[in-house]
Amino acid sequence: MEDIEDLFAGGAGGAPPGFRLPLNAVGVNPKRNASKRSVSKQKDEVTTDSNRDSLAPPSMKIPGTQTIYIKTFGCSHNQSDSEYMAGQLTAFGYGLTEVPEDADLWLINTCTVKSPSQSAMSTLITRGRSGKKPLVIAGCVPQGSRDLKELEGVSVVGVQQIDRVVEIVEETLKGHEVRLLNRKTLPALDLPKVRRNNFIEILPINVGCLGACTYCKTKHARGHLGSYTVESLVERVRTVISEGVKEIWLSSEDTGAYGRDIGVNLPILLNAIVKELPSDQSTMLRIGMTNPPFILEHLKEIAAVLRHPCVYTFLHVPVQSGSDAVLTVSSKLCRTVKILFESHLKISLVAGHEQEYTSGEFRTVVDTLTELVPGMQIATDIICGFPGETDEDFSQTVGLIKDYKFAQVHISQFYPRPGTPAAKMKKVQSKIVKQRSRELTCVFEAFAPYTGMEGKEERIWITEIATDGVHLVGHTKGYIQVLVNGPESILGTSAIARITSVGRWSVFGEVIETLSSTNVATKVREEKKPPCTSDVSTCETWACSAESCCGEGKSGEACDVSGDITKQDHKTEGKSKKIEEEKQEVVSHWGFVDKALVCGVFVSSLTILVLMISIASRAFLRQ
Template identity: 65%
Template sequence: MEDIEDLLVGSGGAPPGFRLPLNAVGVNPRKKNKAKPSKISPLNDPLKIPGTQTIYVKTFGFSDTLTTCQSDSEYMAGQLSSFGYAISDNPEEGDLWLINTCTVKNPSQSAMNTLITKGKSAKKPLVVAGCVPQGSRDLKELEGVSIVGVQQIDRVVEVVEETLKGHEVRLLNRKTLPALDLPKVRKNKFVEILPINVGCLGACTYCKTKHARGHLGSYTVDSLVERVKTVIADGVKEIWLSSEDTGAYGRDIGVNLPILLNAIVAELPPDGSTMLRIGMTNPPFILEHLKEIAAVLRHPCVYSFLHVPVQSGSDSVLTAMNREYTVSEFRTVVDTLTELVPGMQIATDIICGFPGETDEDFAQTVNLIKEYKLPQVHISQFYPRPGTPAARMKKVPSTIVKNRSRELTSVFEAFTPYNGMEGRVERIWITEIATDGIHLVGHTKGYVQVLIIAPESILGTSAMVKITSVGRWSVFGEVIETLTLVNVKMAPENVNTQEKPLPCSNRYESCACSKEPEPCSCGPDFCGGQIRLEEYAVSKNDSLMENRVGKNPIHWLIRKRRNHELEKVENDIDSGIKNKQDWTPGGWGIVDRALLVGIFVSFLMIVAVIMHLEFRTLPSK
């Protein structure tokens, strides 16, 4: 079927959330078999009011592309929800299935194909969105289903309604980016996935995403900053910048990534309650901005974490991939950021068995991974994507590809990146429940995953934790303090290229996730002293104390004692000394109790003296 485009001449489509009339959307009514008239389905029942159905939403993606696809799904779910549709993650409940797809890897597309087949067998109306229909619109699996392109997600309500009526709709082409202020239903209410641009400037020979998302198209700095302000007001605690290549941001509109990052960071709450995570960044476009990006990554409101794909440790393979950088340049990125950002954590990607990869090429990749021992490495086998130059190259035998993938995975899994963290006190940001349903998940400033056992009421908050044990993929912690109220004092470090101090910048450094088993030189200033905590309102008892009369000597002693213990822990950690016994807030020794008793006795004596004087001054009858 031909692509169906907007029929409103010069309108550029409907405003966000506005339903175009039927004659303004190209539709193709499905042909019905006149010989065997079918029974009226509830979905074709004219009494079935649009907006009362349930939509099953499923998102497919891989690695960082999943965040982009997830953001699109959240925007589409938000618009549907705003028009009354119920959103479900249970396919059995769905009156219509909305499938959002990624075209990076074969397994993702294969899973999509399987789900489409199931939907057709179950007689479910189907809408397929995302990269697959945009980049491969003539796929056999897409016959008979409605499709929405990556830049048409603001039209999803129209497409769903026409599909429920039995029409097949295709909306694929558009010259403008969808608005950022569309309604949104977040999968995690504490996390905002913020797309900063669509498409990229690269031309990797194996990549199908470029076919789907096209050339670079960046949102303006002002529009992104406004979105940041909005989501912070909504209670979001983490903002993830999403893009096919974050480093390329703004090159089409005359700005760059550091300009955007500094503008966003200036809007983050100075108490560190909302954190920023920078998305996947290819080496070529950040080489010229390494110092500026390092300064932002040091900022206390920004995770000291970056995903920098290398794909191969061999320059010859990188050339065949058309990656536009060398292994040496990748090393420069990693070495510079590691040197300038204490506690810096870097993740990378590797493709095993790219066409033409020799044993020597693969050995160079293994050596690179062994040298850096990065905590996160996404390892995948090469998958030829139809229509890409790499699909026409001579392939490495599949058995060799699989063996190389297993070998590299074995090398990577032998690393112990979190050794040395046990016993440290870290600040974490808690945003989700672990898949085991028991632990909550938080992250350190270096984005190390910390699992804790705590009530769900602390989701969306920050806490001080003591690391009790370490695993291969995460660490386990014990909550010391829940930071529900934090006052900050800023030191005068400039991390802005305009030499303007950022809201919560200071001179202290972080070692939240140091790979070396050395004593951490940071403490409850929250790993690296990024924020000086002046006040901990951490429990109901503490809150009650703060609200009582400040002149009460007993309450004064309690607060004084707690501050003394906190300073002692900070000093011990700063000097690399491990406490001989665990510190617990509010612990009282013999001296403390004696002081408390003395104050109490003194208080009674003062009351007795006052009462005695009162009785003496009473007039006699």
């Protein structure tokens, strides 16, 4: 059959967001006929039935009046996709519920990274079928494993078809099975969105990656790199700031690879975004996960952005193993990929060769960022028990973690994912994998990364309610989690907090002062920005942007823009110095006339004093 996009008038462009296809334009299967097809042989985007007259009668309910339950597994990119789908559904009148039993349809957004996530999906699908709930399955599992048995008889929406979710839900509620999987264009960024947290915008900057990691199933689902343009992302940033968002998370499968398919790079995007961030630091930017190879090429530029006062000094850089032997097998990456567009013809040119990154390159990333960015916090990932991992390989991984004492390490046991090269490799014994995972966890948990913070005052950005339902969650500029007590009215604000105690995973604090846009702006104006030189220490205590501090030509590489405007003692000391300098400046600018007048006053005073002494002496002698 034809691809569904060809069924539209105008073809390749697809339907506008939320457009509802007429039933005779959508290939669907009544659920009663679902058993007659072989899913594994379906290559088309939509399951079809040759007998259109056999379609089930539509539901008696008016479309758009039903309630939807959305369950999301996996990464922040998946969360953003769910928020976009929720936004479109509510825009068409559908209600959302967090109680599965109250819903008329379940929308399950899946993750294929680990076996437990996919198992949880399967369990939820079984539960939905038992409850006779219409099901729509989205995300990486159906996109990367189309012939999965669990997906038989349910509707499916692909990762790049989220702008068609309304159509799929409507047809599914009518009793039809719909599948939309194939597409070569990215969903628009300006679709309606219902954020899980009103103060946090998860902004996907690209989909897919340039990697060829032997253990990764996500590449099967998300595909090759596809980047949004700088202009579209900047426009989205402007929009969400106007909507009151206080944190923007840049999300993708590999942030560092951004733009290599459209002739730009990550520093270009970051510099364009930080220009849009409010000068009062009311909205902060968090840069997403990036693999070591691509960030290596732009370390100084990215360090300059991380020093910007509106950017969290935090980065997630997965290493997976401290052994180069393991990395050689597990992480092969294409170093350079260039995609050229001429007219409407897309030409892909791959230059260079596949080359893995090394633990040494990872160390270079960590060492450089730690040196150039004050307060830098780095999180990483480790896979225990990758096929072929020896005791010596594991020992090198333990040594790497001990050397850096990372505050955040995500430790996973190796899970063979069907269809990946690593799934066919000889596995390490399960008991050894579990033992190594426990050992590394013990090593990691022995660190006390936040010791010494007690009594310090930090500026924090408060955006969430803690899972205990009592505390509010704020983050320092280094993205250290600070739990504070306070009314929910301070959500979405920044504040000065004094750290009262520290734990292994977070710290506790008390709010001293909440910062409004007005008083922050006043404090910024009170700061006097010195000129920047090639010496990083010259401006490290001042709130200056990369451009204002170093000029456009230097891109902020040589200056530190991590100024802390909350240090009251520094501000007071600065004011006192300023007053003394002004006094000295007044004295140094006295002219000849000023000096003559002062001398005249002095001589006159001296003459009067002599006369008074003389008169007093004469009066004494007469007596």
